[in-house]
Amino acid sequence: MPYNPKEIEQWYKENYKYFFGEGDKILIIDTPPPYPAPLWHIGAALSYALQDFIARGFRKLGYKVIFPEGFDGNGIPIEMYLEKYEKIPFGSIDREEYIKKCRQILDSWREKMDKILKDLLLSMDFEHRYNTDDPEYRALTQKTFAELWEKGLIYEAEYPINYCPHCKTAIADAEIERKIKKTKLVYIKFKIKDSDDYITVATTRPELLGACKAIIVHPDDERYKKYHNKIAIVPYYNREIPIIPHKMADPNFGTGAVMICSYGDWVDVQIFRELQLKPEKIIDENGRLTIEPVKGLTTKEGREKMIEVLKQLGVVEKIEEIEHSVPVHERCETEIEIIPMKEFYLKQLPFKEEIKKLSKEIEFIPERYRKNLENWIDSITIDWPISRRRWYATEIPLWYCPKCGYIHVAKDGKYHQPWKEEMVCPRCNTKMVGETRVLDTWMDSSITIYYLIKKYSKILGIDEEGLFNNYTLRPQGYEIIRTWLYYTLLRVYQLTGKKAFDFVVINGMGLDKHGRKMSKRYGNVIEPETLLEKYGADTLRYWFAMEISIGEDYRINEQKIAGIMKFMNKVWNIANYISQYQYRETQNLKPTDEWIINYVKYLENKAIEYIRNFEFNKLARELYRFVWDVFANHYIELTKKRAKNNDDSAIYALYFVFERVLNMLSIFSPGIAKYLAKKLYNKDIEKEKLKYWGKVRLDLLYKGEKLIEFNNYVWKLKTSQGKKLKDPISIEIPKELEIFKEDLILLHNIQ
RNA sequence: GGGCCCGUAGUCUAGGGGUAUGACGCCGCCCUUACAAGGCGGAGGUCCGGGGUUCGAAUCCCCGCGGGCCCACCA
Numbered sequence: 036m037p038y039n040p041k042e043i044e045q046w047y048k049e050n051y052k053y054f055f056g057e058g059d060k061i062l063i064i065d066t067p068p069p070y071p072a073p074l075w076h077i078g079a080a081l082s083y084a085l086q087d088f089i090a091r092g093f094r095k096l097g098y099k100v101i102f103p104e105g106f107d108g109n110g111i112p113i114e115m116y117l118e119k120y121e122k123i124p125f126g127s128i129d130r131e132e133y134i135k136k137c138r139q140i141l142d143s144w145r146e147k148m149d150k151i152l153k154d155l156l157l158s159m160d161f162e163h164r165y166n167t168d169d170p171e172y173r174a175l176t177q178k179t180f181a182e183l184w185e186k187g188l189i190y191e192a193e194y195p196i197n198y199c200p201h202c203k204t205a206i207a208d209a210e211i212e213r214k215i216k217k218t219k220l221v222y223i224k225f226k227i228k229d230s231d232d233y234i235t236v237a238t239t240r241p242e243l244l245g246a247c248k249a250i251i252v253h254p255d256d257e258r259y260k261k262y263h264n265k266i267a268i269v270p271y272y273n274r275e276i277p278i279i280p281h282k283m284a285d286p287n288f289g290t291g292a293v294m295i296c297s298y299g300d301w302v303d304v305q306i307f308r309e310l311q312l313k314p315e316k317i318i319d320e321n322g323r324l325t326i327e328p329v330k331g332l333t334t335k336e337g338r339e340k341m342i343e344v345l346k347q348l349g350v351v352e353k354i355e356e357i358e359h360s361v362p363v364h365e366r367c368e369t370e371i372e373i374i375p376m377k378e379f380y381l382k383q384l385p386f387k388e389e390i391k392k393l394s395k396e397i398e399f400i401p402e403r404y405r406k407n408l409e410n411w412i413d414s415i416t417i418d419w420p421i422s423r424r425r426w427y428a429t430e431i432p433l434w435y436c437p438k439c440g441y442i443h444v445a446k447d448g449k450y451h452q453p454w455k456e457e458m459v460c461p462r463c464n465t466k467m468v469g470e471t472r473v474l475d476t477w478m479d480s481s482i483t484i485y486y487l488i489k490k491y492s493k494i495l496g497i498d499e500e501g502l503f504n505n506y507t508l509r510p511q512g513y514e515i516i517r518t519w520l521y522y523t524l525l526r527v528y529q530l531t532g533k534k535a536f537d538f539v540v541i542n543g544m545g546l547d548k549h550g551r552k553m554s555k556r557y558g559n560v561i562e563p564e565t566l567l568e569k570y571g572a573d574t575l576r577y578w579f580a581m582e583i584s585i586g587e588d589y590r591i592n593e594q595k596i597a598g599i600m601k602f603m604n605k606v607w608n609i610a611n612y613i614s615q616y617q618y619r620e621t622q623n624l625k626p627t628d629e630w631i632i633n634y635v636k637y638l639e640n641k642a643i644e645y646i647r648n649f650e651f652n653k654l655a656r657e658l659y660r661f662v663w664d665v666f667a668n669h670y671i672e673l674t675k676k677r678a679k680n681n682d683d684s685a686i687y688a689l690y691f692v693f694e695r696v697l698n699m700l701s702i703f704s705p706g707i708a709k710y711l712a713k714k715l716y717n718k719d720i721e722k723e724k725l726k727y728w729g730k731v732r733l734d735l736l737y738k739g740e741k742l743i744e745f746n747n748y749v750w751k752l753k754t755s756q757g758k759k760l761k762d763p764i765s766i767e768i769p770k771e772l773e774i775f776k777e778d779l780i781l782l783h784n785i786q
Numbered sequence: 787g788g789g790c791c792c793g794u795a796g797u798c799u800a801g802g803g804g805u806a807u808g809a810c811g812c813c814g815c816c817c818u819u820a821c822a823a824g825g826c827g828g829a830g831g832u833c834c835g836g837g838g839u840u841c842g843a844a845u846c847c848c849c850g851c852g853g854g855c856c857c858a859c860c861a
Contacts, residue, residue, distance in 0.1 A: 236861080239861065240861075285859090289860085289861065293861045294861075303859090303861085359861090404790095406790070406856095407855095407856065413857090513855080514855090517856090517857090550853090550854085584800095592798065594810050595798075597810085599809095602823095605823085608821035608823095608824090609820065609821085610820085612820030656800080656807095659808095659809095671820080751827065753826085754815070754826055757815090
């Protein structure tokens with residue numbers, strides 16, 4: 036019967052039941068809840084295989100492992116989808132309907148992804164799946180909001196904030212990406228008051244001229260020293276503004292003179308604050324300009340219009356085409372504007388040092404990503420804006436009394452929707468107004484571990500504190516260190532005073548075989564379903580285990596995957612070979628058999644170390660070499676004739692070694708391992724732990740290497756002499772291999 | 787501008803002071819009763835370049851060159 040992954044894996048899935056593992060220690064894996072999408076990136080899907088190696092590996096080390104299944108759902112992506120593909124723009128239908136629609140689509144995607152997770156043969160707790168957009172989960176988010184509100188860590192304030200004109204909501208720094216774009220650098224002449232002189236500034240934002248409140252030049256810039264603290268006149272608007280020396284002006288860029296507007300970028304914000312200038316709000320919440328001559332235009336349109344106007348005034352000195360990086364919203368790639376808005380903030384500045392201290396107590400795998408987190412923490416300059424003007428997210432659980440001004444926060448632990456839920460002021464009995472805004476989705480995702488501790492302490496019947504004091508592990512990609520990891524550390528610390536994780540394991544990204552990112556644009560996207568269908572999960576997973584070095588990007592090369600399928604076939608055939616013999620025991624092991632048994636014990640001892648250090652690729656590679664190059668090619672060949680004569684020792688060794696192999700293999704390729712172990716040993720190999728065998732006989736391992744060398748030598752000799760491998764040969768057996776004499780004579784037909 | 791990572795056969799990779807791992811591909815021989823999805827053998831490399839440390843460098847240090855990532859206010 037040939038190897039048929041489909042049949043085996045189907046059998047596996049049908050018999051699957053979640054198993055925590057047996058042991059005193061508990062490891063909680065804070066599985067990333069993926070954001071649902073109609074197409075799942077192969078790299079994202081495979082990252083769950085790495086988590087499964089950790090889960091299965093640690094169960095084999097004697098841990099109870101919590102490996103939950105969860106999905107995200109809150110936030111802007113689904114709303115973007117609705118707008119783009121369902122042609123339902125935000126605000127075009129009733130809020131209730133809109134939310135229902137989002138949920139429906141998300142759920143249908145989640146079913147597909149759930150199937151992929153199961154097809155990957157993950158040892159996940161599929162029975163207790165959670166969604167961050169479930170009422171139960173959102174209730175917890177709201178409860179934590181109320182807690183922090185009561186502690187005074189949340190406040191509302193009007194500050195300039197990153198605003199996405201497309202999504203019509205404020206966003207946090209962590210949600211911003213930078214894109215290199217071509218733009219015009221416009222050189223504009225400003226007249227100096229009471230003089231015929233003028234000063235030229237270079238700007239990429241001429242449309243903001245109406246909000247220009249100052250010009251800065253570098254204090255040491257000789258060209259402009261004569262203008263320090265003089266007054267310049269803004270063209271078109273004829274407003275008088277000061278020319279101020281400030282070290283933020285770079286003499287080497289443009290003309291060295293910079294116009295400061297409310298707000299072109301965060302430098303402007305900083306300087307307005309420092310110089311206590313009065314900001315002018317000239318962009319509205321639709322991203323449109325509000326003053327002439329650009330009233331009603333978008334910033335892009337306004338830019339062109341303003342250039343025309345300034346040209347007619349004769350104040351444009353020149354225009355250069357430059358490339359520079361502009362901040363865009365990571366979800367929709369729209370250029371962000373900085374607009375003063377009234378939003379809720381969660382205090383994070385006072386926690387910077389404490390979070391940095393916590394990060395030093397966390398073990399990062401690999402270590403270098405700790406710096407990545409620390410760099411981000413260092414770069415934080417404002418508190419976290421957490422309110423969003425969207426619909427599909429967790430509602431801010433607040434009501435306002437129009438009469439007495441009382442603000443009610445829901446802290447009953449239930450899920451609330453203030454935009455439709457009526458509330459009467461407990462102080463003056465007036466009907467209150469519900470908050471319509473929602474929370475940044477990271478407010479939900481940053482408490483996954485907090486949620487899981489609560490949930491699994493109930494399932495396992497352990498108190499929360501006790502569960503938290505075990506081991507927590509966060510697996511995730513490096514691209515969300517500044518968001519998911521950082522926000523989780525912050526939130527969990529604010530809620531519990533503890534570090535969220537003992538371990539952070541960073542996975543790399545899956546690239547195509549040439550090392551390029553996969554994207555629709557290049558046409559190099561591989562879907563998980565395709566590979567699963569073609570090679571099966573056991574093969575895909577084993578390939579992945581061999582391929583990845585934790586924290587490094589890896590390339591997906593189908594030829595290699597196909598190569599690993601041959602390995603599965605090899606394992607299958609070894610089982611086939613062994614199964615022709617009846618299991619038997621012996622007290623008298625022959626040297627060749629003792630050698631191979633020592634070898635596999637040595638490997639299993641090493642496996643324990645490898646798993647502790649998250650070095651799955653090393654284990655997978657060594658197991659591969661052992662099974663194929665040592666066990667199959669040398670050991671089985673050496674003992675074939677002896678086994679055929681029903682030699683107890685040989686048959687015992689075959690069974691013994693292969694069981695240890697299946698035990699290790701079941702971490703990576705659980706389908707085939709479980710199937711074969713059931714067949715040959717009638718055991719559930721998934722539930723077997725790894726065994727530490729103590730000292731092994733290194734002298735035998737050494738002799739074994741010599742044995743392999745000798746076999747290769749004889750085979751080479753026969754080949755070079757044009758003999759067949761079974762032809763007789765006359766050759767002296769080296770002294771150190773004397774103990775293997777019986778098997779060597781049979782294998783090589785030595786006369 | 788700051789920080790981090792990576793350059794090893796046609797392709798991809800392991801190793802991180804002492805004759806350079808392995809996979810895929812390529813070439814030759816072999817259907818040897820577990821396996822042709824196999825076995826045996828073979829060709830293929832100034833380990834990016836240049837200096838230094840050393841008896842000895844792919845490996846450690848410095849300087850380049852090339853690629854990638856993260857952060858930062860270049861208007």
